Amino acid sequence: MPLYAFRCPEGTEFDLNFAMRDVPASVACPTCGEPARRRVTAPRLSRAGSAAYRLIDSTAASAHEPAVVTSLPPGPAPSSAPRVTQNPMNSNQPPP
Numbered sequence: 001m002p003l004y005a006f007r008c009p010e011g012t013e014f015d016l017n018f019a020m021r022d023v024p025a026s027v028a029c030p031t032c033g034e035p036a037r038r039r040v041t042a043p044r045l046s047r048a049g050s051a052a053y054r055l056i057d058s059t060a061a062s063a064h065e066p067a068v069v070t071s072l073p074p075g076p077a078p079s080s081a082p083r084v085t086q087n088p089m090n091s092n093q094p095p096p
């Protein structure tokens, strides 16, 4: 649900979550009880649960808790042919 900003006549600012269809033009200020009008701000939509947020969370978690791999990923089996490089910069390296 989007987060909406409100400001009462005395200057108290606070944020409340409302569904877009239910957001009122004013609510009672939690400090003084006067009607606080909704302010016009940039949209602050919740990103929690989105694909971007899950990616950020999994990336942060992998820094501390790397996933344990117990098998090779599916795909073609690695070739048994010896790896030979054709790069002349590697010509002085010993063979594998």
Ligand SMILES: [Zn+2]
Pocket (backbone or CB within 6 Å): 008, 009, 010, 011, 012, 029, 030, 031, 032, 033, 034
């Ligand atoms: Zn107030």
